[in-house]
Amino acid sequence: MKKTLFLFSMCFVVLICQNVIGGVNSKVIGGYWENWKPAINPGQGTTSDPSYYMNDIKNVNHIYYSFLTLVKTPNPDSPPVAQWDGTAIYESMTQAPILDTMDPKNYNYKWQGDKIRALQQACKDNNTKFIWAIGGWSDLTKTISNEQVTFFVGQCVALLENSGDGIDFDWEHLSSNDDIKSQQRRILGKIFPALRKALDNNSMSDKLIGYTTRFNSFWNPPPEGVTVYPSDGEGIDIDDQLKQDGSSFAKAVNWANIMMYDVPPSDLGAPDNKLTLDNYKQVLSYFDKYMPKYLIVMGFEPGAQAAGGNWEGMEVDKSVINFVQENGYGGIMFWAINQPVLPPSTENTGKNSQILAEYAATQFTTKAIKKL
16 A cells, blocks of 8 residues: 555656656647846846846747847838848847857857857756747748759758757748738748658758747638738648648647737737737637647737737736636746846836746745645
8 A cells, every 4th residue: 555655656746747747748838938028137247148048038948039030120110121141040149140140159249159059058057948030020021942952941941950949930921922821821831841741851850940920820801890900811722732732730849929019909809909918818719720739829918019009008918827827728928138228118928927937936936736
């Protein structure tokens, strides 16, 4: 009897560890890192010391380094209406190829390379995945052509051979150009399986692939009372392309981040110009139709937002975190954990993100143990 109880207790401990330490039921708590901003709560040392970053990243298990771009000189106010030059993936601060930036022998870019390496080491020390975020609102509006996929995938493989745990695709202009609209709405559906296969073939099956998209990617037409956008249904076209290639979101990516911000809440039918839990539930229900819940990661920007967005506040965000936990979704993410106050808002987005990340870490761990 004692032996049976001992074995049961050991199994219980193992299950707890699996749930708590990145195991079977672990959830993403992700944070974008703005490479043009310092830490919100800097630790000891300079920006070239891992300790400098530890306070900001301690409650997240995925850091999305933002941004790598397809254009040498990104312009966030007026993204170039152009396609990739097919030469390299660039680091937006150095405006040089990322592989040159990460070469410690290249002293032209050591000032930025040292920061990245320090952040990477901090992530290792914190058991946090370091993810390269490619794209963003300052990137090219025509991304890449079908003919460039193979070379682009090769550049991604070379990048992950150098460093990093994965790549997140944060392409937000897939539907901006009528002349190539159909091709652009499907391009990620071609890249995802090609990259997954290339990584697997190069003994990098542990490397991660992420997909970041807008709240409206999986409705077309949108639900009643919601504003129509040209980008409605982009994810549906990506899903269709994946199926044509014998793949799926479940086979090709490790998460799908939802940008549930930078949009007027009234466009989602939200009362009093603030999103509610019901707005979040509605968006999640549309993603559910195209991918397993464990891939779906809800995104927040708890402070100043672009494009008429308005933060709904801590209590709503906490209720969404609880809903994510209780209904088997993949986790949460924040833009951005080192974003300071952006006037006229008085909210410190980075600090709010870290408060919510800490809350999520506690909820996800506690609830996982209680379910055993």
